[in-house]
Amino acid sequence: MENNENKIYVSTIGEGIRFRSVRETRFKNACIEVHFYYPLKREEVTVNAVLISMLRRSCAKYPQYSELRRALSMLYGAVLDTSVSNIGTCQMLTVGIDYVDDRFIPGDECVSGECAGLLSELIFRPTVGENGSLFREDDLEITLRNAEERIRSRINDKAEYASSRCTEIMCEGEPMSIEPGGYLEDLPGVTREALAQAWRKIISTANVEIIMVGGADHKPVEKIFAQEFGAVARECKGLPAPPVYKEPTEVKEVTERMELQQSKMIMGFRMPILEPDDRTMAARLMSLLFGGATTSLLFKNVREKLSLCYYCSSGYSRSSGLLYVRSGIEEENREQAIEEIKRQLDIIANNAFTDDEFNAAKLFSLSAFDNIADSVGSIESWYSMQFLDGCVRTPEQAAERMKAVTRSQVAECASSARLDTIYLLAPELSEETGEPEGGNENE
């Protein structure tokens, strides 16, 4: 099926496997990404996350990792990317490659074909190790240590750490609270056998979307993946049920302390508006008006007017209906910041924002939709993030829907937001004074 611009091609190449190509000749690079969408399960996320890292280190064609890296370099610096994230109630596991488009390669080398081939080698033919089973012990040892260090180091990014603590507290018992990158305590259980099992399970049961963006013909790439997946006995389980809106009964307030100069505050709200609800576009605009840009209410008031912080921003996830406000503040200003953030949300809920503010947010969002077309990476992620949505839209179609959003729809979204959790990651208290350390001693 081709759309009216003749540049998007979509096909189903197996049970639960979609292939999408966006033909673009405006860029010097191109990419192919293979995304696996698997239900978020506390007991399986860790092994799945390790598996994705293992696939890049453990390829039968390149028994040594340095050989794979040299092959990528010889392909004019093709960049392999493996990542793990969550979307709704799914763990999204990605293996992808970004490379120089054939038109910019000296001679007539076909880098796109080689990259697609390399990607399929990585996914479908892991090393066979000792006693004939999949994967090698030395690769596993390195991958597990890297995973352990990656998980332990999450705490180094204090703002990010605070956000994930807030989600854990807010969504306890729900799939959204599961950390897609895995858990330290589950690493010892990740053996070669467990990995081999996870590999078979992901290849045969996960939903798959393969996205190609670039100037080359998609047919050879489509064919490679159709053949590879054709050889797998697919038993696609379908997508898990989407998150369910849960009305908060009371506001959970949690403060945790560590060695810090500044408190990181995260306020988590819930909204009954999540895909495939028609109102998600209005909710996106609401979040933008609230705290998504330098023209938004939180920036203008909490930062510029009250000088309480350097950053205070909001983010809304349409796959879960969660809305977060994140800021870095002095602990003593916590109440004032909370009051002001709530007050700004009320202003939106009461339809009391100005037309200028509303139009600025809308214009900003329309520009952001336009902007998606200008890089390979943003086009690719635009489509991969829509996998769970009821229907897939182009950025232009999304922009049309955004244009139609009204003030009262935005107000309605804001009034549906319920504060669930206020999480504060604060400096340790001084033993002598009982006051937070690292506070305003110089001001």
Next chain:
Amino acid sequence: MRMSDVMDRFRIHEDSLTGETVYYTTHPTGVKIAICPKPEFKTAYATFGTKYGSIDNDFSVDGGEFTRVPDGIAHYLEHKLFENEDCGAFERYAKTGACANAYTGYDKTCYLFSCTRHFEEAFGILLDFVQKPFFTEETVEKERGIIAQEIKMYQDSPGWQVFANLMKAMYREHPVRIDVGGTVESISQITPELLYQCYHTFYNPDNMVLTVAGKVDPQRVLELCDELLQPKERHEIVRRSPEDDGKVVQSFIEQESDVPLPLFQLGFKQSYRRISERERILSGIFRSAVFGPISDFYDRMMRKKLINPGFGADSLYLRGASASLFQGMSASPETLRDEIFEEIERVKREGICPRLFECARRSCYGGMVTLFNNADDIADYLCDDLMFGTDTFVAARAAADVTVEEANELFREQYDISNSSLSVVRRGKEGN
């Protein structure tokens, strides 16, 4: 003015390797301009910058006395410039849908925006607010809390700490040892008068550059510049660089912090000189051939559990300061440093592996060809070129034909193991 008159003012560079065309000119006010039109794009991106950053903290104008200004003032000035007498720049940009920002580094300050609609309005706002400073006691005071929070945000990042400490260990006097944002204490000394003094010194057109890339018409951009750029009296700025004996201050610096795994930065101080485009490209290539994931060294260190995928090699080039750097996390940064020393000595003896050099060169070539891919990247590279006299196109071509022999010579110069500092951030002995 007729169209051809305006277009005649450009020097046009058509680059065969990247396929890009860039229009260069120096505006009568002194502002250097580069424009790279990409009509097939939806986005336009513009940056207006001054060659002025945190290291320019001791200067004289037109032969006058030297002034030493408080740490962090260039950054403070960047924040405050967004506020004009009538309203803030963000408020004005709001009507255009542009996404605007600014940043201050060691040696430059840039104001930028990207937009897909209303380019001319947004461009007008950019040129206008950067040329119209407005500082009062009250507005300067209001910003202090915001910037203090920004400084504290960085202080909470162990990656920032370990780099800042390395600069202190390598440089005794050079202002790179001072954080771009200054400290909560130093910014308390900043006044409207000092801000005006720095503004009038460094925001004069001779010291400024303007770059635009994406969906724009070069002729129209230059016409707008003619309308909007204000002539100003030209000044001669002398920046005082402190004496430096070329040696590191200390070979080891450590800070205790609650990090799960030690973070490190290892720096090899070089005697300062301006390096060529070719040398810049060469050092990137040999860093990757000798220490990158394609190297045997990387594989060996991974197996010895001394590095993880965060390990990387880098470089620092600033006025009066150049160094080769390594960074990452390691269970034993001291052991890793010794391994790096050993590898450097081996490569100096045996030379860089020609096969790996070729691998890394190809990868670098791919990187250079795709550099000019997005409007924002293009404008940023052009901005650096205009400000510091570099030429990214020359660099891209160098990636096509540099040789391993040239690399071996430069490698010896860039890694002097008797002149290095190791900075470590780790948990205290009692587990902190």
